[in-house]
Amino acid sequence: MYWQKELETMPRKKLEELQLERLKCLIQYCIDNVPYYNAKLSKAGITADKIKTLSDIQYIPYTAKDDIRETYPFGLFAVPMKQIVRIHASSGTTGKPTVVGYTKNDLNNWSDLVARIVVAAGARDDDIAQISFGYGLFTGALGLHYGLERIGAAIVPISSGNTEKQIMIMKDFGTTVLVSTPSYAMYMSEVAADMGIHKSEMKLRLGLFGSEGCTDEMRAKIEENMGIFFTDNYGMSELMGPGVAGECTVRCGLHFAEDHFYPEIINSSTLEVKDRGEEGELVITTLTKEGIPMLRYRTKDITRIQYDECRCGRTHARMEKIKGRSDDMLKIKGVNVFPSQIESVIMTMPDSISPNYQIVLTTHNYMDDIEIKVELIDASLLESYGELEKLQQQIRHKLHTILGLDCKVTLLEPKSIERFVGKAKRVIDQRKK
Ligand code: DLL
Numbered sequence: 001m002y003w004q005k006e007l008e009t010m011p012r013k014k015l016e017e018l019q020l021e022r023l024k025c026l027i028q029y030c031i032d033n034v035p036y037y038n039a040k041l042s043k044a045g046i047t048a049d050k051i052k053t054l055s056d057i058q059y060i061p062y063t064a065k066d067d068i069r070e071t072y073p074f075g076l077f078a079v080p081m082k083q084i085v086r087i088h089a090s091s092g093t094t095g096k097p098t099v100v101g102y103t104k105n106d107l108n109n110w111s112d113l114v115a116r117i118v119v120a121a122g123a124r125d126d127d128i129a130q131i132s133f134g135y136g137l138f139t140g141a142l143g144l145h146y147g148l149e150r151i152g153a154a155i156v157p158i159s160s161g162n163t164e165k166q167i168m169i170m171k172d173f174g175t176t177v178l179v180s181t182p183s184y185a186m187y188m189s190e191v192a193a194d195m196g197i198h199k200s201e202m203k204l205r206l207g208l209f210g211s212e213g214c215t216d217e218m219r220a221k222i223e224e225n226m227g228i229f230f231t232d233n234y235g236m237s238e239l240m241g242p243g244v245a246g247e248c249t250v251r252c253g254l255h256f257a258e259d260h261f262y263p264e265i266i267n268s269s270t271l272e273v274k275d276r277g278e279e280g281e282l283v284i285t286t287l288t289k290e291g292i293p294m295l296r297y298r299t300k301d302i303t304r305i306q307y308d309e310c311r312c313g314r315t316h317a318r319m320e321k322i323k324g325r326s327d328d329m330l331k332i333k334g335v336n337v338f339p340s341q342i343e344s345v346i347m348t349m350p351d352s353i354s355p356n357y358q359i360v361l362t363t364h365n366y367m368d369d370i371e372i373k374v375e376l377i378d379a380s381l382l383e384s385y386g387e388l389e390k391l392q393q394q395i396r397h398k399l400h401t402i403l404g405l406d407c408k409v410t411l412l413e414p415k416s417i418e419r420f421v422g423k424a425k426r427v428i429d430q431r432k433k
Contacts, residue, residue, distance in 0.1 A: 001119050001120075001122075001124075002116075002119065002120070002313075002314075003112065003115045003116040003119040003120075003151065004112060004116060007259055008116060008120075008255075008313075008314050008315070008316065009313050009314060009315055010259070010315055011315060012307075012315055015258055015259060015315060015316070016054060019054060019259070019262055019287060020051070020053065020054050022259075022287040022288060023051055023054065023057060023262065023285070023287060024048045024049075025048070026285070026286075026287055026293060026295070027041065027046065027047070027048040027051060027060070027295075028048040029078065029290075029293065030078065030293055030295060031047070031048070033078040033079065034076055034077075034078050034293070036067070036070075036071055036075055036076060037076075037293075037295060040061050041060070041061070043061075044059065044060070044061050046059060046060055046061075054262070057262065057264070057285065057296065058273050060285075060295055060296050061295070061296070062271070062283065062295075062296045062297075062298050063294055063295050063296060063298070064297070064298045065098060065238070065298075068098045068099070068238065069095060069096060069098065072096050072098075072099065073096075073099040074099065074101065076292050076293075077101050077291060077292050078290060078291065078292065078293055079101075079103055079290055079291060081101075083103050083104075083290075083291075084101040084102065084103060084291055085102060085103060085104050085107060086101070086102040086106075086107060086142075087099060087100070087101050087102075087137075088100050088102075088137050088138070088139045088142075088237055088241065089137040089237065090137070090138065090139070090236070090237040090238075091137075097137070098237065098238055100139075100237050100238060100240075100291065100292050101291040101292055102291045103290040103291045105290055106240075106289055106290055106291050107146070109260065109288060109289075110143060110146065110147075110240055110241065110243055111146040111147050111149075111150045112147075112150065113147070113240070113243035113244075113257045113260060114143050114144060114146065114147020114148070114150070114242055114243040115147045115148075115150040115151050116243070116246070116257060117147070117208075117233050117242070117243060117245070117246025117247075117255075117257075118144070118147055118148055118151060118153075118177075118208055118246075119151055120246055120247070120248040120249070120255065120312070120314070121206065121208055121231035121233070121246060121247060121248065121249065122206050122229065122231070122249050123148060123151060123153055123177055123206060123208065124151070124153070125151055125152030125153060126153075127148075127153040127154070127176045127206070128153070128154045128156060128173055128174060128175050128176050128177065128203075129144075129148045129153045129154065129155055129156065129175070129176070129177040129178075129179060129208075130156040130158055130166070130169065130170055130173075130175040130177070130178055130179065131144055131145055131148075131155060131156065131157050131158065131159070131179045132158060132159070132160050132166055132178065132179060132180035132184060132188070132421075133159070133160060133179060133180060133181070133211070133422070134159055134160040134161070134421070134422055135157065135159045138237075138422075139235070139237045139240070139241025139242065140179075140210070140211050140241065140242055141157070141159065141179075142241075143235070143240075143241035143242040143243060144179045144208060144242055145157060147242070147243065148177070148179075153177065156169060156173060156175060160180070160184060160421040160422055161421045163187065163188055163191045163421070164191060164195060166188055166191075167188060167191055167192045167195055167197060170188075170192075170202055170204065171197055171201055171202055174202075174203040175203065175204060176203050176204060176205050176206065177204075177205070177206045177207075177208060178204055178206070178207050178208070178226070178228065179207075179208045179209075180207075180209060181209065181210070181211050181212050181420070181422055181423055181424065182209045182212060182214035182218060182219070182222060182230075183212065183214075183419075183420050183423070183424035184420060184421050184422065185207060185209060185222050185226065185228075186218065186221065186222055186225070186355055186356075187419040187420065187421070188226075189222065189225035189226050190225075190419075199225070199226055199227035200227070202226075204226055204227060204228050205227075205228065205229060206228060206229050206231065207222065207223075207226065207228045207229065207230045207231060208231055208233060209222075209230060209231065209232055209233070210232055210233040210234055210235070210242055210246075211235075211242070211422075211423055212423045212424060213321070213322050213323075213324065213340055214232065214321075215340050215343045215344045215347055216344075217343070217344055217347030217348055218343060218347055218355060219232075220347075221347065221355055229249075231246065231247045231249075231251065232246070232247050232254060232321055233245065233246035233247065233254065234246065234254050234301075234319070234321075234322065236299060236301075238292075238294060238297055239261065239284055239286055239294060239297060239299075240286070240289065243257065244256065244257065244261055244284070245257070245261075245318075245319055248310065248312040248314060249312065250310055250311045250312050252310065252311075252318065253306055253310070253318025253319060253320055253321075254318055254319050254320075254321065255310065255314050255316045255317070255318050256305075256316050256317050256318070256319065257316065258316040258317055259287070259288075259316075260286065260287050260288045260289075261284050261285070261286060261287065262284065262285040262287055263282060263283070263284050263305055263317065263319065264282075264283045264284075264285075264296070265278060265279070265280040265281065265282060265283070265303070265304060265305055266280055266281050266283050267280050267281075268280065268281040268298075268300075268326050276305065276307055277304060277305070277306065277307075278304060279302065279303065279304040279323070280302065280304070281298060281299065281300060281301065281302060281326055282299045282301045282302070282303050282305075282319065283296050283297060283298055283299065284296075284297050284299060285297070300325045300326045300327050301322045301324075301325055301326075302322065302323045302324055302325065302326055303319045303320050303321070303322050303323060304319070304320050305317050305318070305319050305320075306318050306319075306320070323338060323340065324338040324339065324340050328427075330359075330361065330370075330427065330429075332361065332368045332370050332405060333367065333368050333405060335403065335404055335405050337370075337403055337405065339359060339426060339427055341402055341403060342357070342359055342372060342399065342403070343357070343426075345395065345398050345399050345402055346372070346374055346395070348398075349374075349391075349394070349395055349398070350391070350394075351377065352376060352377055352378055352381055352391065353374055353375070353376065353377065353391070353395075354374070354375040354376065354377045354414065356374075356375045356417045356419070357372060357373060357374050357375070357417065357426060358372075358373040358417050358418075358426055358427075358428060359371075359372055359373075359426055359427045359428065360372075360373060360428045360430065361427070361428070361429045361430060361431050362430045362431060363430075363431045363432045368431060369408065370405065370407045370408065371407065371408040371409075372395070372399065372408070372409050372410070373410045373412055373417060374395065374409065374410070374411055374412065375411075375412050375413070375414055375415070375416060375417050376411055376412065376413065376414055377414060378414070379413055379414050381411075382411075382413065388411055391411060392409045392410075392411060395409045396408075396409045
């Protein structure tokens with residue numbers, strides 16, 4: 001099933017012609033309407049007619065979060081406020097939020113692009129979709145809301161939090177589609193179990209999950225706990241929000257909406273463009289956005305892109321699920337570690353271990369120390385020192401094999417690690433910088 005079949009299955013050659021045409025228009029649009037881009041492009045000697053092929057994009061300067069911060073709040077907007085009809089922002093960890101604005105056209109495209117990913121994932125007009133992302137400046141809730149509404153699904157705009165009520169509504173309304181972060185879905189399944197509600201009492205069939213990473217192991221657990229078909233979708237507020245890329249039911253990568261977003265993979269250190277199929281940092285150029293266009297925006301997300309046609313018939317390239325963020329990568333005792341590697345280990349441990357964990361980094365004698373806190377499912381294990389010790393060693397050994405690092409492993413009482421209703425924060429870095 002497609003939402004915009006002709007566009008989603010456009011032959012590659014035609015798609016690339018469309019991208020090139022849009023790229024040229026975009027350059028002219030930025031020169032004419034955004035003084036900040038105008039200055040950057042003129043310094044780099046770029047004009048629209050210098051772009052002859054898609055690979056000429058490599059001569060266009062990158063844009064990064066700092067550029068948006070420098071022009072806070074509206075400096076990169078390309079239209080007068082009169083034409084802006086929505087403003088979103090993402091808070092990030094430091095400083096001022098990054099602010100983005102949408103014209104009526106942008107909102108219209110956004111709804112269609114989210115409609116594309118939800119239909120590709122298997123959502124239909126007779127679905128009841130519970131949106132358990134937090135409504136507000138975050139793009140997740142309103143993005144999925146209007147996309148699902150566009151396909152005719154019945155929206156339950158419950159927002160995040162109040163988890164017992166979420167479960168009650170899910171059961172009573174017969175919710176069929178759940179929209180949330182994977183970590184919140186995991187938490188919801190835990191609360192449902194505590195309330196004595198079994199998945200067979202629910203009508204859930206499809207999960208539209210995104211906004212944070214999730215290992216295959218965690219995905220399998222959520223599917224099992226909720227009796228749901230898990231699909232992943234990717235986006236970021238600077239680019240639009242959700243709707244940038246999403247999995248179809250084949251689930252072999254997330255299809256970009258390539259007629260609206262031009263993706264590249266670069267080497268974050270040398271800033272060179274990598275060959276097709278190689279892993280690196282994802283850079284995206286928005287080809288149609290009017291409110292706040294992005295030229296070669298550095299996402300910091302690490303992935304790789306496949307260009308061969310998918311079994312679903314869509315011709316648009318697919319990215320592998322995000323491996324992590326370049327700024328998420330932890331350097332511990334000189335070893336590069338992605339939190340997702342640790343999650344994979346924890347998820348494959350015996351059933352006595354819960355999927356909730358925390359990574360705590362400290363400095364001891366000028367050296368990094370890493371501690372992995374993991375929860376037990378059954379508190380009675382805490383009374384058996386031998387069993388506890390055995391489990392601890394097992395996890396430590398597996399972590400050592402995967403990471404090449406010796407980690408302290410602490411087993412904690414059930415339900416003692418903080419739960420999240422939005423994006424999970426699992427790394428606590430207390431190292432002296
Ligand atoms: O998280 C937009 C979104 C909302 C996407 C709902 C999907 C569903 P931001 O808050 O700006 O926007 O955060 C963007 O979140 O750079 C990634 O690091 C991470 N991220 C988003 N989706 C995924 C995903 C929204 N499917 C940042 N897998 C991005 C892994 C993701 N990471």
